[in-house]
Amino acid sequence: MPRYEDYQIIRQLIGGTQxxxxxxxxxxxxxxxxxxxxxxxxxxxxxxxxVEVELMRQLDSDFTVHLVCVFPVLDVELxxxxxxxxxxxxxxxxxxxxxxxxSEKLMxxxxxxxxxxxxxxxxxSHNVMHRDLKPANILVNQDGYIRxxxxxxxxxxxxxxxxxxxxxxxxxxPEVHLLKxxxxxxxxxxxxxxxxQLITGHHPYEADSEEAMIDKIxxxxxxxxxxxxxxxxxxxxxxxxxxx
Numbered sequence: 001m002p003r004y005e006d007y008q009i010i011r012q013l014i015g016g017t018q019x020x021x022x023x024x025x026x027x028x029x030x031x032x033x034x035x036x037x038x039x040x041x042x043x044x045x046x047x048x049x050x051v052e053v054e055l056m057r058q059l060d061s062d063f064t065v066h067l068v069c070v071f072p073v074l075d076v077e078l079x080x081x082x083x084x085x086x087x088x089x090x091x092x093x094x095x096x097x098x099x100x101x102x103s104e105k106l107m108x109x110x111x112x113x114x115x116x117x118x119x120x121x122x123x124x125s126h127n128v129m130h131r132d133l134k135p136a137n138i139l140v141n142q143d144g145y146i147r148x149x150x151x152x153x154x155x156x157x158x159x160x161x162x163x164x165x166x167x168x169x170x171x172x173x174p175e176v177h178l179l180k181x182x183x184x185x186x187x188x189x190x191x192x193x194x195x196x197q198l199i200t201g202h203h204p205y206e207a208d209s210e211e212a213m214i215d216k217i218x219x220x221x222x223x224x225x226x227x228x229x230x231x232x233x234x235x236x237x238x239x240x241x242x243x244x
Contacts, residue, residue: 002069004079007035023084033068034082049078056080059126063119065139065149085139085147090194093140098201102228109199109233115146120191123148124184131182133190134171135197170203170213173242177218185242192240199229204241 007024010032014021024035040046056067066083073079087093093112097105116138123130130137130148137150169177173189176182196204204223205216216222222241225234 002071002081004071004073007033007081009035024081032084032086034065034084036080036082037073038078038080039076040078046078053078053080055128059123059128061122062145063115063122063148065147082149083141083147085141085149087140087142087144089149090135090138090140090146090198094135094198094201097198102226105199106228106230106233109195112146112198113195113233113236116148116191116194119146119148120187124187129182129184130187130190132168132171133187133194134168135194138194170205170210170217172217174218174220177214188240189242192237195233195240196223196225196237199233199237200226 006027008027010023010025012020012022013034019036019038022035022037023032025032038045038049040049053067053070056064060066065085068081068083070078070080090112097108100108120130120133132150133148137148139147139149141147171190171193173182173186176186193204200223202223203213205213205221206223207213207216220242225237
C-alpha cells in the first residue's frame with residue numbers, strides 16, 4: 001500500500017480551504033505527481049472526499065486527470081495522488097494564446113474547443129455535472145491534451161437539475177444566478193465563457209468587480225467577439241452562452 005513517506009514534496013501549490021496541493025516525486029522512480037491532501041475531521045468532510053474519489057474512479061479516461069492512488073494519513077487526512085499535467089492549467093494557455101497570429105488562434109482555438117467539449121460530453125454521458133468548469137480546472141499535459149480536474153463540486157444527477165448551486169460565480173449561467181438551479185446546460189454556458197476567454201484573452205462579461213460581472217451575466221450584456229473570429233466559431237460560442 002502506498003505511504004506518505006514514499007513521496008518527496010517538491011513544492012506547494014495554491015489549494016482550497018480544506019485541502020493542500022503539492023508537486024511531489026515518488027522516491028523510488030523519481031516520477032512526479034500531484035498530491036492533494038484533504039482534511040476530514042468531520043463525517044461530512046469524509047463523505048465529500050469519498051464522493052470526489054468515487055467520481056474520479058468512475059470517470060477515469062483520457063479526458064480526466066488520472067487518480068493514481070489514495071491513502072490515509074493519521075486518520076484525519078486523505079492523500080490523493082494524481083497525474084501531473086506539466087503545462088499547468090488553461091490560464092497559462094490563455095496567456096500564451098494572445099501572442100499568436102489570429103489565424104493560429106482560430107485553428108488552435110477549434111482544437112481546444114473540440115477537446116474540452118468531448119471531455120464535458122464524457123462527464124454528461126455518465127450523468128455527472130462538473131459544476132465548477134473554469135480555466136483553473138482544465139489541465140494540460142505535456143502533449144497539449146486537456147484533462148478535466150477538480151471534481152470536488154461535481155455530482156451525479158438524480159434529477160434533471162440541482163436546487164443547490166456551487167462553483168465560481170463569474171462562470172455561472174444567468175439562470176443559476178436568477179433561479180438558483182443548475183443543470184447540464186450550466187456546464188455548457190461555462191464552456192462558452194471559457195472559449196470566449198481563450199480566443200480573446202478576456203472574460204465576455206468583463207467589469208470592474210465581481211458584482212458588476214454577475215450583473216452583466218444576469219442581463220446578458222456580453223462583449224462582442226472580434227471581427228476576425230469566424231462566423232462558425234461565433235455561432236458556437238453564442239449558442240453555448242444562449243445569446244440571442
